[in-house]
Amino acid sequence: MFDAVEVRIHHVTAGTPPGNGGDDQTIVLLHGWPQTWWEWRHIIEPLHSDGWFVVxxxxxxxxxxxxxxxxxxxHTMAGDIRALLHHLGVQKPITLVGHDLGMLVGYAYASLYPADVRRLVLMEAPIPGTETYESSLATTRYSKNRLWHFHFHGAAGNEAETLIAGSEFPYLRNFYVKLSANPDAISLSDAERYVADYTAPGAMRAGLELFRAFEKDADDNRRVLSEKGKLNMPxxxxxxxxxxxxxxxxxMLSEVAESVTVRPIEDSGHWIAEEQPETLLRRLCEFIQETGGE
Structure with a gap:
């Protein structure tokens, strides 16, 4: 655990931090909702074996x-991650990977601290403040079938928590199953682990607060894009x-970045790191080599 001002950031690492006789390069993996660091369990050790300090x-x-x-x-959450990395002694630019709502934290980090990011990988979320985000939520089939919960979770008040209370397991597992091409990729035991985390005191409220912050995120993203321009890292x-x-x-990514590559993860739904970890690792390795290696 690490204290970042008013919060304690739990983290799992593999390897030794750079500057302490450890691995030369750092890769940071930011999970999505409703998940935790456990999302990355299949790829942590392979990345470490390739010489990365994995956070x-x-x-x-x-x-x-x-x-x-x-x-x-x-933006505040990106500051938490930056404080954690400073605490760990990470000084060189990082490779940053974000999935789902962790993608939004990763994008905020890269836009606020571009010199700290060597390359950025973004997976499976719309970025508030982009035209694509607005159109996806307003009119397209994505809002009706896939992103309906953005409206439900983002509503002011505690109605969402009240309605979910007592049904956390079926409610959360519905996301793991319905948004997956491989429903068994997140097993019952994995789902139970995630649900235990999200039924801890304050956890469901905290998770929904990420959605309730989307309007501020949109304002922040538009402001920083106007002030700093598009991202320049790959x-x-x-x-x-x-x-x-x-x-x-x-x-969407071309709205916010100059150099964009988009690639598919075949036979996968939303939960890429768990449905197709080997393909994800291959795509990451390809991107790293294409953008100058380690």
Missing amino acids: TPDYRGAGGSSKPESGYDK VLGLGGTASFFLPVAEK
């Missing part, structure tokens, strides 16, 4: 990290061929 935090509000009342805008978008992301990824 997998539970972001603010998730898993073993603190669940404060506020601070769920993605950006890779990855989406499952059975998910919503691929059809909108190139247009």
Whole structure:
């Protein structure tokens, strides 16, 4: 655990931090909702074996990290991750990978601290403040079939928590199954682990606060894009061929980044790291080599 101002950030690492006689390069993996660092369990050791110092935090509000009342805008959460990396002694630019809502934290990190990011991998979420995000939620089939929960979770008040309370397991498992091309990829025991984390005191409220912050995220993203311009580091978008992301990824990412590559993860739905970890590793290795290696 690491104290980042008012929050404690639980994290799992593999390897020794750079500067302490450890691995030369750092890769940071940011999980999505409703998940924790456990999302990355299949790829942590292979990445470490390839010479990476691997950092997998539970972001603010998730898993073993603190669940404060506020601070769920993605700029604040990016600051938590940056403070953690400074605490770990990471000084060189990192490779940053974000999935689902962790993708939004990763994008915020790269936009706020571009010199700290060597390359950026974004998977399976619409970025608030982009035209693609607005159109996806407003009119397309994605909002009706895949992103309906953005509206439900993002509503003010505690109605969502009240309605979910007592039904956390079937409610959360529905996401793991319905958004997957491989329903067995997140097993019952994995689902039970995630649900245990999200039924801890304050955890469901904290998770929903990430959605309630989307309007602020949109304002923050538009402001930083206007002030700093598009991202200049290489950006890779990855989406499952059975998910919503691929059809909108190139247009959306080109709104915020100069150098964008989009590639599919075949036979995968939304939960890429668990459905197709070997393909994900291959795509990451290809991107790393294409963008200058380690």
